[in-house]
Amino acid sequence: MRQRQRPVNAPHSGRATQLVQDLTDGTHRHRPHRRSGLSGEQESMLELQRLAGNGAVARALAEWRSQGLVASVDAIELTRDGLAPEGGITGIREHTSNKAAIALTQRGIRDEPPIMRAEPATKTTSGYTTKARRVDSIPEPIIKEWWPTAGRHKIAHGSYLDVDGDWEKKLEKGEDEHASDARLSWELTWRKVQQTINSLAEKPGPAEATSEAATKALWRRYVSALPKDLQPEGDMPNDARQRDVLAVRPGTFFAWMWEITVARDGRMYHETRTVPSSSPKAAPKDAIVQEIAGFPQFQVPGPKSEDLIEEIRKKYTPGRIIQGSKLRAGDDTGKGG
Numbered sequence: 001m002r003q004r005q006r007p008v009n010a011p012h013s014g015r016a017t018q019l020v021q022d023l024t025d026g027t028h029r030h031r032p033h034r035r036s037g038l039s040g041e042q043e044s045m046l047e048l049q050r051l052a053g054n055g056a057v058a059r060a061l062a063e064w065r066s067q068g069l070v071a072s073v074d075a076i077e078l079t080r081d082g083l084a085p086e087g088g089i090t091g092i093r094e095h096t097s098n099k100a101a102i103a104l105t106q107r108g109i110r111d112e113p114p115i116m117r118a119e120p121a122t123k124t125t126s127g128y129t130t131k132a133r134r135v136d137s138i139p140e141p142i143i144k145e146w147w148p149t150a151g152r153h154k155i156a157h158g159s160y161l162d163v164d165g166d167w168e169k170k171l172e173k174g175e176d177e178h179a180s181d182a183r184l185s186w187e188l189t190w191r192k193v194q195q196t197i198n199s200l201a202e203k204p205g206p207a208e209a210t211s212e213a214a215t216k217a218l219w220r221r222y223v224s225a226l227p228k229d230l231q232p233e234g235d236m237p238n239d240a241r242q243r244d245v246l247a248v249r250p251g252t253f254f255a256w257m258w259e260i261t262v263a264r265d266g267r268m269y270h271e272t273r274t275v276p277s278s279s280p281k282a283a284p285k286d287a288i289v290q291e292i293a294g295f296p297q298f299q300v301p302g303p304k305s306e307d308l309i310e311e312i313r314k315k316y317t318p319g320r321i322i323q324g325s326k327l328r329a330g331d332d333t334g335k336g337g
Contacts, residue, residue, distance in 0.1 A: 085151035103147040103171040105178035110139035113246035127207030128214040132200035145175040181261035251319040259322035266324040268297035
C-alpha cells in the first residue's frame, strides 16, 4: 500500500515546462481557457455528453489519457477503481514502478497557481483606485485510486495473494485518505488564494493620491486577507514572490501542504506485509499463497485530513521539505515576475 513517488515534467503549449507530481506516476492537464470559463476539452466533453451520453464521455476521456491529456467537467477529477482478482494487483502494478504495491493513489496538478495582479488604476474625483484582476479558473488536482477487491489474486506464476473483504475495505479507505489529503491541501492553498483575489476583484478600494499608492494599498489588503503562511513578501504585486509561496516546487508552502499526505506513508500508517494465507480455499499445486497483514503502526482509518494537515501545517518554515517527499522542481523559467 505504501507508494514511491515520481515526478513527471510535461510541456505546455510552448510555455515553460510544468511540473506534475503524484504518488508514483502522473499525467498532465492541457487546458487552454475560453471566455466561457471552460477549456476546449471541457466544452467538447459536455457536448459529447449531450449527444451520446456518459459512456461516450468515458471512452473519450480514456482515449485522451492514452495521449497524455486529461480533461474534467467538474472541480476535481477523481478516478476510483477496485480491481477484481483477474488481473487485479498485477493491473495496479502496471501503473507504478513499485512492483510491490498492492494499492495505489496517483495525484497530480499543473504548476499554474493563482496570481494576484492589479487592474490599471483609474483616476476619480477623489484620487486613484484599483482592484484585483479576477482569476476565473485554476488547475485542479487529478486523483486516481486503485485497490484490489476480495479474492485470490495471481501475482506471478505459482504466487498468489488472498485479499479478504476486510482488507479490501481497509485498502480502499487508505487510498481515499490520500485523495482527501490532496483535495484539502488544494482547497486550503490555491483555492483560498483564488477566493481572496476574487473578493478583491469585486470593487475598487478606497481612493489614493497616486496610481502607485492605489496598487500598494490593494496589495496590502490582499496580503492581510491571507493566512500568514500564504502571505507573499514585498510591497507591490510580484509574480515571482507569489510563486515563492505557491509554486509546485520543493520548499514552497504549497509543496509542503501538497506533500503532507506523504507523512501517512512515512509514519507507516499504510504499511502492510504478506504472511502465509490462512484461507481454507485449496491452493494450486506447488503454489505459494499469502495474505495481507498490517505492520504494528498500520492505522486505517487514520487521522482525518483536517487533523493531519493542521498538525503538520504548523511545522512549516520557508524552504522546508516534507520528509520522504520525492517532489522535484520543474523548469521555472518564463513565468514572469
